[in-house]
Amino acid sequence: MSTNTKKVPASIGIFGGSGHIGGPMARWLRYNAPHVKVRLITSNAQKVDQLRANFPGCEVAIGDYFDLPSLTDAVAGMEGLYAVTTTFTPEDIAMTNLISAIRRSNTLIHLIRVIGVFPGANPRRVPEVLVKFGKGLEIQHQIARRLLDESDLPVTYFNIGASFMDNLLMSHIYSRAPRKISWPERRVPYIDPREIGEAAARILLSDNHRHLYQFHTLNNGSDSLYMNDIVNLMSDVVQCKIAYDSSKEGFLSVMEPIAKLGYIPATLAEYLWNFTRYEDQSDVAWSLNDCLERILGRKPNTMRAWLQEHRETLCKNLGTAS
Numbered sequence: 641m642s643t644n645t646k647k648v649p650a651s652i653g654i655f656g657g658s659g660h661i662g663g664p665m666a667r668w669l670r671y672n673a674p675h676v677k678v679r680l681i682t683s684n685a686q687k688v689d690q691l692r693a694n695f696p697g698c699e700v701a702i703g704d705y706f707d708l709p710s711l712t713d714a715v716a717g718m719e720g721l722y723a724v725t726t727t728f729t730p731e732d733i734a735m736t737n738l739i740s741a742i743r744r745s746n747t748l749i750h751l752i753r754v755i756g757v758f759p760g761a762n763p764r765r766v767p768e769v770l771v772k773f774g775k776g777l778e779i780q781h782q783i784a785r786r787l788l789d790e791s792d793l794p795v796t797y798f799n800i801g802a803s804f805m806d807n808l809l810m811s812h813i814y815s816r817a818p819r820k821i822s823w824p825e826r827r828v829p830y831i832d833p834r835e836i837g838e839a840a841a842r843i844l845l846s847d848n849h850r851h852l853y854q855f856h857t858l859n860n861g862s863d864s865l866y867m868n869d870i871v872n873l874m875s876d877v878v879q880c881k882i883a884y885d886s887s888k889e890g891f892l893s894v895m896e897p898i899a900k901l902g903y904i905p906a907t908l909a910e911y912l913w914n915f916t917r918y919e920d921q922s923d924v925a926w927s928l929n930d931c932l933e934r935i936l937g938r939k940p941n942t943m944r945a946w947l948q949e950h951r952e953t954l955c956k957n958l959g960t961a962s
Contacts, residue, residue: 646849649720649749651677652841655703656724657695658687660806661754665722665837666695673845681714705734712741719747720844724754728775728905731784739791750852751795752840753788755781758925759799759857769914776911778918794852796843801926802831802859805946808870809953812898816959818883821874822894824916825886827866827923829859831932832941839935858932860940870943877947880960888913 652669656662657680669678680691681703691700703714705725715721721742725734742748756777763782770776788795813823836858843851865873871884885891895909932940947954955961 644847644849646847647749648847649844651718652720652844653679653681653715653718654722655681657682657691660833661724661837664834665841666698668838668841670697679718705737708737708740711737712744715741716745717747719749721748721751722840723751729780731780735784735787739793742793748793750844751793752798752843753795754798754800755784756800757781758922767918770918773911776915796851797855798836798840799855799857800831801857802829804833805830805943806833809950811957812894814957819880819958819960820883820885821871822885822890823867824891824913825867826916826920827864828919829926829928830863830943831858831860832946835932835936835940839932842935856931857929859928860942861928861930861933863943864926864928865943873944874947874954877951878955878958878960
């Protein structure tokens with residue numbers, strides 16, 4: 641006889657429905673739980689029509705973390721919520737508004753909030769250069785957690801203790817002559833973001849109340865790799881030797897041109913370099929675990945399998961025959 645006591649949400653709102661986590665989450669829900677009302681929440685009005693086309697059967701709503709009326713409308717009636725914010729989001733404003741909107745709705749059963757911090761990290765030990773910048777996840781996600789903890793809302797944290805595998809699809813980190821990848825060196829676990837979306841859906845639809853108020857650090861449980869290891873794996877998969885440049889100069893040389901074109905914030909490259917140095921000096925804090933495996937009920941995707949799945953795109957980025 642089950643001793644679980646959580647009511648299962650009949651409706652789920654997904655922030656970032658067009659993203660690499662929210663999109664797969666919505667697709668999983670439509671296939672596996674068609675009886676659940678799914679609402680995709682975006683702050684970009686230009687994405688509404690495309691979301692409706694891509695996700696038939698889902699509601700689409702405009703909800704801006706910095707516009708309380710739209711946020712209130714977006715979460716109204718939702719019993720489950722998946723919340724994620726973009727890079728450099730001021731979490732004090734965003735989470736204060738989200739908490740207010742949720743309380744006005746008064747329907748929430750379970751909230752999943754994605755964050756990314758070292759487990760047990762002391763905010764006072766964050767490097768001064770990152771503290772002064774102040775906009776990164778190592779600062780802002782601590783603020784988000786504090787506000788949500790103080791709210792006493794029924795939240796589960798998905799702490800992504802890993803790097804997203806699909807970061808390797810960013811074409812600007814590759815050069816073709818010579819075939820080379822430019823990215824800072826550090827050792828981190830990895831995770832397929834599609835499986836984060838599935839895990840979030842599974843947890844929200846679970847009647848297990850024990851997930852409430854927990855801090856789940858997620859990775860694939862098998863890959864804790866230096867970037868040089870990734871490059872060697874990729875070389876093996878595409879059957880072409882790939883060079884690797886871990887220098888700051890090499891990294892900035894591939895990031896700054898796309899910043900000038902407006903594709904990324906002008907401050908992102910320098911921030912990422914400083915953040916990866918912080919990761920490098922703290923890499924013993926990451927531990928591979930089976931949390932994601934237990935939620936999914938299967939072994940998560942491995943880095944090698946992911947690279948093999950995306951071999952054609954990788955070959956295109958490298959300018960080699962597939």
